[in-house]
Amino acid sequence: MSVKDEVLRGLEARRGATVSGALLSEQIGVSRTAVWKAIAALRTDGLEIDSVPGEGYRLRASDDSLTADGVRALLHTQLLGCEVLVLPEVASTNTVMKREYAAEKPEGFALLALRQNAGRGRLGRSFASPDGGMYLSVLLRPQIELGDLQYLTIAAAVAVCRAIEDTCGFRPGIKWVNDVLMEGKKLCGILTEASIVGETGGLDHVVVGIGINLRFDAEAAPELAGIVGSLRDFCQKPPRRAELTAAVLTRLEELYLRLRQGGKATLIDAYRERLCCLGKPILVIENGSETPAICDGLDDEGHLLVTLANGERRALQTGEISIRMKE
Numbered sequence: 470m471s472v473k474d475e476v477l478r479g480l481e482a483r484r485g486a487t488v489s490g491a492l493l494s495e496q497i498g499v500s501r502t503a504v505w506k507a508i509a510a511l512r513t514d515g516l517e518i519d520s521v522p523g524e525g526y527r528l529r530a531s532d533d534s535l536t537a538d539g540v541r542a543l544l545h546t547q548l549l550g551c552e553v554l555v556l557p558e559v560a561s562t563n564t565v566m567k568r569e570y571a572a573e574k575p576e577g578f579a580l581l582a583l584r585q586n587a588g589r590g591r592l593g594r595s596f597a598s599p600d601g602g603m604y605l606s607v608l609l610r611p612q613i614e615l616g617d618l619q620y621l622t623i624a625a626a627v628a629v630c631r632a633i634e635d636t637c638g639f640r641p642g643i644k645w646v647n648d649v650l651m652e653g654k655k656l657c658g659i660l661t662e663a664s665i666v667g668e669t670g671g672l673d674h675v676v677v678g679i680g681i682n683l684r685f686d687a688e689a690a691p692e693l694a695g696i697v698g699s700l701r702d703f704c705q706k707p708p709r710r711a712e713l714t715a716a717v718l719t720r721l722e723e724l725y726l727r728l729r730q731g732g733k734a735t736l737i738d739a740y741r742e743r744l745c746c747l748g749k750p751i752l753v754i755e756n757g758s759e760t761p762a763i764c765d766g767l768d769d770e771g772h773l774l775v776t777l778a779n780g781e782r783r784a785l786q787t788g789e790i791s792i793r794m795k796e
Contacts, residue, residue: 470541472499476507477528478542480518485530487521514538535583535603535710543715549607549722550715551577558584562606563662563678571664571674576610579718585680603681603710605717610674611729615665618675619771620733622647622661623740624724625677629657630743632716633681636708637700642745645764645773645785645792649681650745653794654698657681679717683707734769741767745794751775752793753785759793 470478475497480488494501508526512518516539517532537553544550552574559565559582566580582604611621626643633649633656634640641651649657660678665671684707685699700707708716728736741747746764753760753775762775765782772784773792785792 472497472503473507473510474538474541475499476504477511477516477538480526480528481539481542484528484532487524487527489525492525511536511538533709533711535581535714537581539711540579540581540714540718543711544718545715546577546719546722547726548577549718549725550579551575553579553581555581555583558582558586561585561678562604563660563676566606566608566676566678567662567664571608571676574608576608576674578608579714580606580608581714602683603679603713603717605680605714606676606678607718607721608674608676609725611672611725613672613728615663615672617733618661618663618672619646620728620736621675621677621725622659623771624728624736625659625661625679625721627736627739627743628721628724629659629679629681629717631720632713633657633700635716635720636713637704639703641743643740643743644745644794645767646771651698651703654702655682655696656698656700677721681713681717683710683713737767737769737771740771746773746792749794753777754791754793764792 476493479493479496490501490504493504497504508518514536515534516536517529517534519527519529521527535555537555540550540553556565562580562582562585570578570580584602585604609621613620626647626649629649630641630643639651641649641656644650647659648655658680661675662678663675664673666673682697682699684701685697724736744767747766749764751762751764753762761778765774765776768774768784772786774782774784776782
């Protein structure tokens with residue numbers, strides 16, 4: 470860990486309070502000049518750090534800068550976030566990850582953007598990505614069968630729910646397959662994309678993209694009012710972007726490592742507990758047509774079990790059908 474990382478970790482541990490340069494110097498084992506240089510570098514990165522004459526340095530409690538150093542200072546993971554990169558603006562973090570970083574970066578590499586101008590969701594849909602949201606893609610190299618890819622999407626959805634609960638205090642749910650909702654409003658979208666090895670048909674790598682709305686301006690996007698929500702709608706004090714990012718990576722790593730150890734059943738149980746549609750009427754949307762159905766449950770592979778209006782029972786496959794909650 471660099472001196473800059475160590476200094477930021479020390480400031481984060483006492484966010485809003487003053488920390489003396491001498492104390493930071495002693496704890497890290499470097500000179501006060503090295504601490505001063507690290508503070509200058511952090512300010513250049515955009516962090517709001519005050520100098521208090523005669524007392525030291527203070528990372529403002531209100532600081533919501535999103536930097537790689539800021540995320541790493543809050544992480545307690547072994548794998549995810551091993552390397553973090555924050556870009557000011559991209560078309561889509563998933564697109565950039567696949568095009569520029571997936572071939573060479575290690576598993577756990579995390580790419581963030583302050584905004585996306587062409588964010589993508591499932592089935593080719595767009596994902597609104599203005600300033601103030603959290604837009605993250607994580608690189609994974611799982612040793613799983615292609616047919617088990619849905620478990621990574623399931624893990625991401627559960628991880629986001631737990632991270633929001635950790636940082637906001639309310640309990641969101643999941644609309645199958647991968648939308649995180651609160652009171653019917655979408656807070657988060659997840660897009661999982663795999664790269665296949667041509668010769669074997671196996672997985673080379675997987676990119677898990679996660680976009681979370683911390684704030685939503687209904688006046689700026691009236692067409693999304695009533696559909697899209699944000700953490701601010703349900704939380705008096707939304708988490709900082711770095712704090713939320715670290716929580717998501719931490720929770721996702723817990724579930725990913727459990728999945729690698731064969732914990733599919735535990736993951737499915739956690740996902741099932743969050744499903745919003747169980748026992749409720751829904752509309753199954755397939756090839757442009759809508760069919761009324763009742764959501765019966767979830768099988769052990771994450772497929773949604775439904776009973777159609779004609780009495781037919783089906784297991785909906787991930788990626789081929791969307792559902793809409795019936796009013």
